[in-house]
Structures are given as structure tokens and as C-alpha cells.
Amino acid sequence: MNTEKMTTEDIVRTFVEYFEERGHRRITGSTLLPPPGDPVLFTTSGMHPLTPYLEGQTHPLGRRLVNVQRCLRTTDLEEVGDSTHLTVFEMLGTWSLGDYEGPRSLDWGYGLLTDGFGVDPRLLHATVFGGDERLGPDTSSLELWQERGVPVELTVEDNWWSNGPTGPCGPDSEIFLWTGDTPPESTPTRDDRWVEVWNHVMMRHRRLVDGSLVPLPQRNIDTGLGLERLASLLQGRTSVFECDLFDPWRRLVPGLWHMDEPSLRLVCDHLRSAMVVIGDGVRPANTGRGYVLRRLVRRMLTVLWRDDPSHQLVDLPGELVQHTLEHFRQDVDPDEVRRVLVEEERRFRRLLEQGRQVLARPRFQGPLDEEDLHYLHDTHGLPRDLVLALRQG
Missing domain, CATH: 3.30.930.10 (Bira Bifunctional Protein; Domain 2)
Known part of the structure; x- marks a missing residue:
């Protein structure tokens, strides 16, 4: 061809x-x-x-x-x-x-x-x-x-x-x-x-x-x-991540955040997807469409922070936001999309710190059962996947 x-x-x-x-x-x-x-x-x-x-x-x-x-x-x-x-x-x-x-x-x-x-x-x-x-x-x-x-x-x-x-x-x-x-x-x-x-x-x-x-x-x-x-x-x-649509991502992201190839692909995909979801009017929430957006951002951040917790979305080049919104024909202010992403990042950092403090209590030092996981979710707002990730970390 x-x-x-x-x-x-x-x-x-x-x-x-x-x-x-x-x-x-x-x-x-x-x-x-x-x-x-x-x-x-x-x-x-x-x-x-x-x-x-x-x-x-x-x-x-x-x-x-x-x-x-x-x-x-x-x-x-x-x-x-x-x-x-x-x-x-x-x-x-x-x-x-x-x-x-x-x-x-x-x-x-x-x-x-x-x-x-x-x-x-x-x-x-x-x-x-x-x-x-x-x-x-x-x-x-x-x-x-x-x-x-x-x-x-x-x-x-x-x-x-x-x-x-x-x-x-x-x-x-x-x-x-x-x-x-x-x-x-x-x-x-x-x-x-x-x-x-x-x-x-x-x-x-x-x-x-x-x-x-x-x-x-x-x-x-x-x-x-x-x-x-x-x-x-x-x-x-x-791979799909090497077609021309991802050229700006592959040019800018590796120099900003050092990651292996699978991590780079996931971060680029989830960030790009979150931008499009935000561009279509969805905002982070604990249910429905907002929860899907929240899950995308937090899953991306978990990978982004795996090797270096100092990485932050405020460093994200505006060119990537603009490129994504233009490609998907979304008439949205790029600064608003960045603001939503950065605010969700701050919220997740606070939740992580809270989770570490709660899990450090003597009650949670041993294996966690279903009752523990329900309590952590209902009382402290800590989702199951986040608790398990913190324990593995």
C-alpha cells in the first residue's frame, strides 16, 4: 500500500x-x-x-x-x-x-x-x-x-x-x-x-x-x-497511537513525562478521551457519565504518578488540548477543559492523602474483607479500586 x-x-x-x-x-x-x-x-x-x-x-x-x-x-x-x-x-x-x-x-x-x-x-x-x-x-x-x-x-x-x-x-x-x-x-x-x-x-x-x-x-x-x-x-x-492524529502527543508528552510505551499510550488515550468528554459538556461526578470521566482521569493519574508523583496536569501543553478540541469539532474554551482536569487532579490528590491516613490505622493493617471495603467507601468515600491500589502501593 x-x-x-x-x-x-x-x-x-x-x-x-x-x-x-x-x-x-x-x-x-x-x-x-x-x-x-x-x-x-x-x-x-x-x-x-x-x-x-x-x-x-x-x-x-x-x-x-x-x-x-x-x-x-x-x-x-x-x-x-x-x-x-x-x-x-x-x-x-x-x-x-x-x-x-x-x-x-x-x-x-x-x-x-x-x-x-x-x-x-x-x-x-x-x-x-x-x-x-x-x-x-x-x-x-x-x-x-x-x-x-x-x-x-x-x-x-x-x-x-x-x-x-x-x-x-x-x-x-x-x-x-x-x-x-x-x-x-x-x-x-x-x-x-x-x-x-x-x-x-x-x-x-x-x-x-x-x-x-x-x-x-x-x-x-x-x-x-x-x-x-x-x-x-x-x-x-x-499501532493506532502512531497514526498522524497522535503526532502532537508523541512529540510533546515523552519530553514532559518519562514513561514506558504502554503507560504512554494509556496516559495519552485517557487524557485525550477526558478532553473530548469534557468538551461535550460532562463534568466529574460520582455517578453516571461524570463517574466515567472521573474514572478515566484517575486511572490516567495513577499511571502517570507510578514512577514520579510530582507529575502534574498543569504542565500539559495547551497545544494538545487545542488540537483535540479542533479535531473533534468542539467549540469549547481550551482553558475550561484544562481547569476541569487540574481541579479533578487536586481532588484526587486530596483523596489519596486521606486514604493513606485512614489505611494507616491499626484496624486496616491486616487483610481487608468486604465489610472493611464497604466501610471505607461509605464512611470515607474511598472506592474499592483506590483502596486496593493504595494497599498494593
């Missing part, structure tokens, strides 16, 4: 224009805060704001849509620091609201990857739903990939997409890109050098509380691919 000079902005423009040429209308991505009535705290995928339209409501811009949506996923927090996971990221997405079917979507995806982005077709592998006791195999997707000469692996659970225990769902076909130094080998479920880049969901069903499936009012297509992951692959980088 000769795409190392393709910036993230180039990728977004190429993606959107490709689908606009095929009758899709670009919609404005929402903030991280989902629409009213959505049970999740944050938008986790591009389809969240479109749920009413996937369920049959008419969209004002038509039945073919394309957008760029920022997302936040706390389910991947333990994975952050590897080569592919971020807490806040952007999802490129396309939708057919009862218009075209899966094979056309997959064919366009194949065309964009190979012709638009210059990916060698020999580096692609697909997975397809192989069928279960409820539904048969996705033969139309399988046949499309076979016609294109792309190897296919059939799976069951790995190729069934759902938005939770109930609600819209359906079989999907995922496209993987080979990242190894050798010619492609094995399959995506057996070799993690195959990295997923694009998921095409045939959203045709609704799962009810009893687990049964009923047809949706219309047969939809919902596709999504992570922008940062795609950028790192097209730019020939080994």
Missing part, C-alpha cells in the same frame, strides 16, 4: 465522497451523549443516533446515509495500550435504511479499500455468519466474497451483531487486513495479525426479551470502521 502520505483528513474525505457518489447523504455526527431515552451513557457506535430510522421512521435525508461519529467505549478500557484500542475514537459509517442489501454494501466496501485506499486485495480476508439453530448461513455475502476472490471464514457468534440483549440485530460480514511481515496465512479467528477494519451488519431482526427474533419493519445495512485504526494501517504504522 502506497498510502503513507494519506492523512486522516484525506481518509475521511475519500470515504465520504465515495459514498456520496453512490447516492448517500452525509449527516452530521452527534456528540458523545446519546439521544434521550437511550439506556447507554455514551454513544458507542454510529448507529445509536439512527435507531429510530433503523426501526422504520423516515429519515429527512433519505435512505442512504454516510457520516463520521465520535464514540466512547468503556468495555475496552482494559485493552487500551495495545495496538488497536482507544477509549474515544471516530467511526466512519454508512447506512441503507430499507434500500440496498448486503452484497452491494460489501462490494462497495471492497471497491473503496482496493481502489480508493490502494489496499492489495491479496491482503484481505472476510468472515461471514455460518448459521445456527435460528437462521441459516449468510450465503449471499459468502458468494460475493467468493466472486471477488477474497478468502472467507464462516463463524457463528463472531458474525452476529446486536446492540444489547434486546433490540435490532442481524448477521454481519467483517473485513480484515493482514498486518504480518509474511504473506497472509491462517484465518482471522486463528491469527491476530488479521486486523478487523470494517463491519457490515445486515440489520434485519429484533431480539425480544425471550430471545426470539422478529423481522424489523425494513431490512437495513449498518456499516462501521474505526478511523484511527484504518489510518494507522493505511499509513503503515504498527
